[in-house]
Amino acid sequence: MSTHAEVRGPAADARPPHVMPAGAGRPIWVTVAFACAAMLVSYLPFSAMNGVLGTIGATTGASTGDLQWVTDATSTRRIKETA
Numbered sequence: 001m002s003t004h005a006e007v008r009g010p011a012a013d014a015r016p017p018h019v020m021p022a023g024a025g026r027p028i029w030v031t032v033a034f035a036c037a038a039m040l041v042s043y044l045p046f047s048a049m050n051g052v053l054g055t056i057g058a059t060t061g062a063s064t065g066d067l068q069w070v071t072d073a074t075s076t077r078r079i080k081e082t083a
Helices: 009-014 028-060 064-082
Strands: none
Touching: 028 064
């Protein structure tokens, strides 16, 4: 069952050329997989940093507030790189 009604007659030619008909193109799971992979890659730097914060704090004697500055600076840098 299609969620889009099939258009026939003169109205069928009125469709903009950049709009593909229902069922054309790549399967939806490819798009979902690509979006999930992109989210994973975008969160990897933050996950890696959170994993080493304990070691940084123990080595430098930094408090939780000091470590918060590290995470804020890294987040700000990442946001500025993507903007």
